[in-house]
Amino acid sequence: MKHFLLLIGLISLIYRPASAQDEYYFPGEIFSADIPKPQDFVGYEIGEWHTRYDRLIAYFEALAAASDQAELQVINQTNQLRPLVVLIIGKSDHINNLESIRQKHLQLVDPNQPKPDVSNMPAIINLAYSVHGNEPSGGEASILTAYWLLASQSEKAKEIRENAIVMIDPAINPDGRDRHTNWANMHKGFPPVADPLDREHNEIWPSGRVNHYWFDLNRDWLPLAQVETQSKIKWYHQWYPNVVGDFHEMGTNSTYFFEPTKPFGSENPVVPRKNYDEINNKFAGYFAKALDEIGSLYWTKETFDNSYPGYGSTYPDIQGGLGLVFEQGSSRGHVQQSQRGDITFAFTIRNQLKISIATMEAGVKERVFMHDYLREFFQSAIDEAKKDRVQSYIFGDVYDASKNKLFLKLLLDHGIQVYENDKDISLFGVKYEKGKSWIVPTVQPQYRMVRTMFEKVTEFADSVFYDASAWTMALAYDMPFASQANASMKGNRIEKVKDSELRFPTESPYVAYLVNWSDYFAPKFLHQIQQSGVHVETNMLPFSALTDDGEMEFPAGSLIIPTGFQSLSSGELRQVLQNAAQVSGQDVFATATGLSKSGIDLGSNNVSAIQVPKVLMLIGQGTSQYEAGEIWHLLDSKVNMPISKVDLSSFGRVNLFDYNTLILPSGNYSSLSAGQINHLKDWLSRGGTIISLRSVSQWLISQGIVQESYLEVERKERQNEFLPYSSRRDVQGAQAIGGSIYLAELDITHPLGFGFRRSELPVYRNSSIFLKPSADPYQTPVRYSAEPLMSGYVSSTNLEMIKQSASTLVSSVGRGKVVHFVDNPNFRGTWFGTNKLFLNAIFFGNKM
Incomplete structure (x- = not known):
């Protein structure tokens, strides 16, 4: 009897009795007492x-300290200094040998290496939560998932620990998550309020969905504009997970969505059909069983998107894994009314937990199959590439070294092999110079990512898109490129982007320093020297000067820094210029004479001072947090320029005459009073510059601030036509312009075109706003070409409207100007090719 009681006592130390929380989330489970319970640690039931x-x-951290089957890795930090972490869980032998497991796993990715025996290799499973910070159930589920996997004594948990390495991202967007966490907690009632109109369920601007710079990180896996996704992709290419779970939330009245997504219409063109036809359906059975066990409803196939490569659930599909999007109907707080009754936060967490466990279970059960598929994916990529008529792409901008480096880095970050071009060639009228151009062979493991970067797609299985229908990154960078039927010209492989050697004039008496405006980071140089008190001028017409490096051509918009009109001493001026050149990567030239070899002279009336920008941007409820964030991020990260961000509700306190540039992101400005609008009109007519994004032009026209007009869309009359009610989504959706790329003609002599060296410019359009070209023939600097569609879907009706409309135009109002960007030049931090249009509007707004 004594021994029996002793045994009972030992068991009570090893295993805890189930709590109410355990019974809700883990009915019937037994857990090790060595692993801290979540509710004991945080002080409340999850x-x-x-x-x-x-x-x-x-x-x-406590889990990693308590168990030799867990390791916490910090891979970076956010803009607000929150750590980006991955919790790795597996049996202790695996945790102690992660590097050797990783190296063996990577052999599957490289068809040039022998295929290892996969029968005993662990599945690599990544569970990624809360990429949208205000979709919080995933982050809470990550806590319970990690606890269950480490502490559960069930055979299922033991099998997963034995046969998988599970890598948990608790929140890809920690900054946004905490923004929403604080909002929900600070408005929690006792008891909680389920009314959807309650403040708890309606965040203020900006929402927790976005990160520090108000970006949607679930669109950033391809462009890599943000530190969170840059870090994620770097980590991803170290592991190439077999399965990636991407956990989201959707509208409160919805149930639960798991893949497969909408067949054909929502699929990426480079992903093998096996992914959609076989693997997705194989895994779906596990998810259905998991939710059936607890009576939760769900749906599949009807919608959601796997076409855009920048999603966290699509990118793994282009890397030989299985990306899985999960969408849970949200409580958007602690409890909220829905069509099926009140939905609680705990309910949403439980569904995410059940699917997390099912994802791990499926990853383990299908482990050998997924390892074989990973090798098959990259081997088939090479096999397909060998049959492709395109054997390589050549790219490079002879005028813009900084943009070349940015694009090179993007390719390398995505694991794409890039080689030097070892000879000067000309293709289709474009020069590709040795040292300023590169070769990307298609026959490589990342063949499908190469296609993603360079291919233009205009034929689709569907006409309704959840998001963008075009994503050709070479066009986004306005990068000259061409396809080739061979790859024989390639030189050495590029392993990393190297800093180029900069030139700066030797010390000598000069009349002026000169900098070409063609480089992407020239605005960064200009802003830095202006902040140091340097007087800078620009030329409205081109000239050729005899410089310290011989005769050089300087197009319109170049920077002229006269030495005779400075408050700084010659030594101070030289130091300021040298420092700025080093930071921004600019070549600086100098001339000892104001007499040009050709074109205008430096003292011409066509040379004038560049105003120091004083920029205000209106933000807040009703405006686009995405567009505002893109602008903030552009000026912060690419120009180092501070920008005053003022809430619409505070506009009454603004004296616009303290600024020379006003930026208006898309949105609703109806809250401005008549007096405030009159103040804006007065400031504008006295020489201010308004930069208008997309829909703002409609408001400016409605208020009589500008005198532009729209093209009227002629739609086919359907009044007497019978259409099935069920077809309404497809019929109406086909008329939306969800996101496609068009060829525009740019006037490079216009101040908005300064720094561009080619008159053809790809632009990105995702609106159905059609503005007529300006009545002033000189003020539509960006208009569409005769055959504009380059990549993506557009209806025939909308395409005809686009051909007749303006992409960018300028309105004169007194001495002021309004620059209308009908197409967003800063879309998702991706469009390096059109960023310069926007920056030109800031620096040269008073010269139009």
Whole structure:
């Protein structure tokens, strides 16, 4: 009897009795007492409160400290200095040998290496949560998933620990998550309020969905504009997971969505059909079984998108894994009314937990199959590439070294092999110079990513898109490129982007320093020297000067820094210029004479001072947080320029005469009073510059601030036509312009065109706003070409409208100007090719 009681006592130390929380989330489970319970650690039942990110990370640290089957890795930090972490869980032998497991796993990715025996290789499973910060159930589920996997004594948990390495991202967007966490917690009622109109369920601007710079990180896996996704992709290419779960939330009245997504219409053109036809359906059975066990409803196939490569659930599909999007109907707080009754935060967490466990179970059960598929994916990529008529792409901009380096880095970050071009060639009238151009062979493991970067797609199985229908990154960078039927000209392989050697004039008496405006980071140089008190001028017409490096051509918009009109001493001026050149990567030239070899002279009336920008941007409820964030990020990260961000509600306190440039992102400005609008009109007519994004032009026209007009869309009359009610989504959706790329003609003599060396410019359009070209023949500097569609879907009706409309135009109002960007030049931090249009509007707004 004594021994029996002793045994009972030992068991009570090893295993805990189930709590109410355990019974809800883990009915019938037995857990090890060695692993700290989530509710004991955070001080409340998971689902009662939204867990702050620091507490979540602290719990993961406690798990790693308590178990030799867990390791917490910090891969970077956010803009707000929150750590980006991955919690790795597996049996202790695996945790102790992660590097050797990783190296063996990577052999599957390289068809040039012998294929290892996959029968005993662990599945690599990545569970990624809360990429949208205000979709919080995933982050809470990550806590419970990690606990269950480490502490559960079930055969299922043991099998997963034995046969998988599970890597948990608790929140890809920690900054946005904490923004929403604080919002939900600070408005929680006792008891909680389920009314959807309650403040708890309606965040203020900006929402927790976005990161520090107000970007949607679930669109950033391809462009890599943000530190969170840059870090994620770097980590991804170190591991190439077999399965990636991407956990989201959707509208409160929805149930649960898991893949497969909409067949054909939502699929990426480079992903093998096997992914959609076989693997997705194979995994779907596990998810259905998991939700059936608890009576939760779900749906598949009807919608959602796997076409755009920048999603966290699509990118793995282009890397030989299985990306899985999961969408849970959201409580958007602690409890909210829905069509099926009140939906609680705990309920949403439980569904995400069940699917997390099912994802791991499926990844383990299909482990050998997924390893074989990973090798098959990259081997088939090479086999397909050998049959492709395109054997390589050549690219390079002879005028813009900085943009070349940015594009090179993007390719390398995505694991694409790039080689030097070892000879000067000309293709289709474009010069590709040795040292300024590169070769990307298609016959390589990342063949499908190469296609993603360079291919133009205009034929689709569907006409309704959840998001963008075009994503050709070479066009986004306005990068000259051409396809070739061979790859024989390639030189050495590029392993990393190297800093180029900069030139700066030797010390000598000069009349002026000269900098070409063609380089992407020339605005960064200009802003830095202006902030240091340097007087800078620009030329409205081109000239050729005898410089310290011989005769050089300087197009319109070049920077002229006269030495005779400075408040700085010659030594101070030289130091300021040299420092700025080093930071921005600019070549600086100098001339000892104001007499040009050709064109205008430096003292011409066509040379004038560049105003120092004083920029204000209106933001807040009703405006686009995405467009505002893109502008903020552009000026912060690419120009180092501070920008005053003022909420619409505070506009009454603004004296616009303290600024010379006003930026208006898309949105609703109806809250401005008549007096405030009159103040704006007065400031504008006295020489201010308004930069208008997309729909703002409609408001400016409605208020009589500008006198532009729209093209009227002629739609086919359907009044007497019978159409099935069920077809309404497809019929109406086909008329939307969800995101496609067009060829525009740019006037490079216009101040908005300064720095561009080619009159053809790809632009990105995702609106159905059609403005007529300006009545002033000189003020439509960006208009569409006769056959504009380059990549993506557009209806025939909308295409005809686009051909007749303006992409960018300028309105004169007194001495002021309004620059209308009908197409967003800064879309998702991706469009390096059109960023310069926007920056030109800031620096040269008073010269139009």
